[in-house]
Amino acid sequence: MSLTELDDDTVRSMAIGALFADFGGKINSVDFHRKDDILVTASDDDSVRLYDIANAKIVSLCMSPVNDSFMSGSLDHSVRIWDLRVNACQGILHLRGRPTVAYDQQGLVFAVAMEGGAIKLFDSRSYDKGPFDTFLVGGDTAEVCDIKFSNDGKSMLLTTTNNNIYVLDAYGGEKRCGYSLEPSPNTNIEATFTPDGQYVVSGSGDGTLHAWSVNTKNEVASWNSHIGVASCLKWAPRRVMFVAAASNVLTFWIPHNSNADTDPMDTETETHAEHHSQ
Template identity: 65%
Template sequence: MRTTSVSELNDGIIRSMSIGALFSDFVGKINALDFHRTADLLVTTGEDDSVRLYDIANGKLLKTTHHKKHGADRICFTHHPSSVICSSTRNLDSGAESLRYLSMYDNRCLRYFKGHKERVVSLCTSPVDDSFMSGSLDHTVRIWDLRVNACQGILRLRGRPTVAYDQQGLVFAVSMEGGAIKLFDSRSYDKGPFDTFLVGGDMAEIWDIKFSNDGKSMLLTTKSNNIYVLDAYNGEKRCGFSVDASPNTTIESTFTPDGQYVISGSGDGTLNAWSIPTRSKVANWDSQIGVASCLKWAPRRVMFAAASVGVLTFWIPNDTI
């Protein structure tokens, strides 16, 4: 069995992707998933208050923890492969812990973070230090340090905020009302944004932002079911794609590690792949799980994960099954 490298991706390999593992032991929707940057691990959260840790190299569930008191919504890994940051779903308006720093190794909460008054809808960790960011329906973006309980910085804005660090940790992007993207220097964000991008003609809320690994492109997924790839330096639209409406489910899209392809869910229950250089559709698959609300490509493997209500799937090239 030959293992395909992420540097070898081409249209044929993308088209050959199929389900290599399926997990259906969730109750309710899977809220979020995240890959560790360097370890072969994936973490998920679900409406059943579960946090689950998977070995992606072997397609195995390693551990499940339940969080009945706080719930489990957004999630992302820290640098340590057994530590995650998880947002809460309960008692937020009473000033409860909106974010928790959890050890999956021994199921302990290492630190609580209070501040947000409504649900956290976007969460990301810095790739270079102990900083992380959260965007909430309370119209704030908060900047934190894993080592300190207190919030390190607050950005107040209009609309539903989405946050993302670039892969070098030097810049972060924040979306706000009217489809605007503001870019900040991570080291001096208190001076305000150094640039603002708009996707011409589309003022829909931006549900998700991702930077490509080389930092040259940004991927936006909007409430209007449009997907855009922007030049991360000047905001110029490189290409745009549309998918079927998904009125009850937000969809997610993802770059491949080489930044040459975009994969996305769709309201019709399919998954789609496009080539960025040619701006053409390369593949269309039946997701076999309905509308995929969570979708991410593994950082170092030819593999992506897609999840929906009750089901998580790992997709790999069929020559490795």
């Protein structure tokens, strides 16, 4: 709502629209940018925080792997480039539909997925000149809710709002493999590459987790997630470990002795019980 629409009824209707309770100390000062929809805060926890207060909801964030910049994609059909050291937007791209963003592992290229299954690639150093390449995910026009590059930069991983997963060749855009999962109404799922790019792990709408081999295109494992639909999933960059989260529950997954008689979840529960009893 713009300031020109302000009246008595609007003032009376003011109520809390968002709450952030994660400060580690007293908030000492707050201020708004004069021209951009940005708020900056300073507090006793030695943090200076930057908030984008634009009306449109931010649906995608990605930090640069090489510096202090990051990108945001929002429902106002814009992609904004930010720098943590500067309290103002450094650049903006206006696109069609809901944008989802990702940097490659070298920070030289970033991808934006948008409506119609289009993937646009930009040079991070000259994004204002427009995309240098555009791919189309053939046969699927659903919105992309998540996009990732593999560590070697050769593949891209796309997850769509209708729970389809695709692995694309990052250079030519060709579809290497695709998988369909159970629907998860009102919840977007996330998929992840293993660090070597050889496997993809994802949640599903039926509360299971799945792993596939990118090379053979076959499923190699499936598990009960124990937490329902896993909406967040990441593989650790330097360990044989991934984490899955749903709502306010976070689980760590590590290799388990197949000869053990107990379920890993039972072992974890017993371990915590023993710890608290000591």
